[in-house]
Amino acid sequence: MSPDFTPDAPLTLALSKGRIFEDTLPLLEAAGVHVTESPDSSRKLILPTSDPGLRLLIVRASDVPTYVQYGAADFGIAGRDVLIEHTAQHPGGLYQPIDLNIARCKLSVACRADFDYAGAVYQGARLRVATKYVQAAREHFAAKGVFVDIIKLYGSMELAPLVGLSDVIVDLVSTGGTLRANNLVAVEDIMPISSRLIVNRAALKTRGARLQPLLDAFERASTADAGTA
Numbered sequence: 001m002s003p004d005f006t007p008d009a010p011l012t013l014a015l016s017k018g019r020i021f022e023d024t025l026p027l028l029e030a031a032g033v034h035v036t037e038s039p040d041s042s043r044k045l046i047l048p049t050s051d052p053g054l055r056l057l058i059v060r061a062s063d064v065p066t067y068v069q070y071g072a073a074d075f076g077i078a079g080r081d082v083l084i085e086h087t088a089q090h091p092g093g094l095y096q097p098i099d100l101n102i103a104r105c106k107l108s109v110a111c112r113a114d115f116d117y118a119g120a121v122y123q124g125a126r127l128r129v130a131t132k133y134v135q136a137a138r139e140h141f142a143a144k145g146v147f148v149d150i151i152k153l154y155g156s157m158e159l160a161p162l163v164g165l166s167d168v169i170v171d172l173v174s175t176g177g178t179l180r181a182n183n184l185v186a187v188e189d190i191m192p193i194s195s196r197l198i199v200n201r202a203a204l205k206t207r208g209a210r211l212q213p214l215l216d217a218f219e220r221a222s223t224a225d226a227g228t229a
């Protein structure tokens with residue numbers, strides 16, 4: 001079955017459960033949309049909303065851009081981290097109109113407290129970097145002129161320096177609690193991260209009139225939030 005771009009089909013918003021879902025609820029409320037079921041208590045992957053013309057798709061965070069790019073969802077919400085990795089493989093496929101200022105954290109370099117990161121960089125050592133964020137890490141170290149071997153992981157990056165898999169990790173840091181719990185320290189910030197609205201380009205053309213009021217409401221609500229954050 002191909003994506004349904006007919007003007008009357010319900011709009012479909014793809015997002016991940018957990019922090020992005022929780023942070024999106026107030027934005028939907030600001031647009032007058034209520035969500036009565038939670039993906040934490042329901043096993044449903046397609047959630048209805050109070051607006052019969054809008055439904056939610058619950059997918060893995062890193063799969064959101066794929067659903068939107070192929071038109072299985074009209075729009076979606078994804079972290080800047082996820083979008084950098086996706087765009088490296090699929091340049092130009094997604095329209096990214098709004099930074100929603102939700103799920104905010106930093107992408108950082110971290111290592112064991114006893115690893116001399118500044119010294120290793122100064123001496124031109126080749127660094128082993130464990131990360132899920134291969135593209136962002138590669139670009140960061142290339143810009144610094146540091147040679148790296150990137151080791152791709154899918155989670156629990158904090159373990160890698162503890163067991164000798166890598167010298168450093170590139171991971172998301174918010175409170176710093178996960179680093180502290182594993183005796184790691186952040187040694188360099190790479191970029192601030194927040195989640196963005198992404199829109200399928202065909203949907204924007206064929207269903208722009210229905211999408212635009214939602215995009216406008218999200219933008220107003222996220223700008224207001226950013227002001228109070």
Ligand SMILES: Nc1ncnc2c1ncn2[C@@H]1O[C@H](COP(=O)(O)OP(=O)(O)OP(=O)(O)O)[C@@H](O)[C@H]1O
Nearest residue numbers: 018019060061062079080081082103104105172174
């Ligand atoms: N500790 C954090 N604080 C704030 N935002 C975060 C934090 N960790 C991740 N994020 C942001 O939230 C997004 C979703 O994170 P989440 O943990 O739900 O998915 P994930 O486990 O990273 O992805 P996947 O399920 O695809 O492996 C991330 O892409 C990032 O932009």
Ligand SMILES: O=P(O)(O)OC[C@H]1O[C@H](OP(=O)(O)OP(=O)(O)O)[C@H](O)[C@@H]1O
Nearest residue numbers: 155156171172173174175176177178179
């Ligand atoms: O600085 P902190 O507040 O401790 O947050 C950082 C942690 O948050 C993210 O993991 P997450 O909680 O999403 O777990 P997951 O990667 O296993 O999904 C990230 O990968 C770090 O491990």
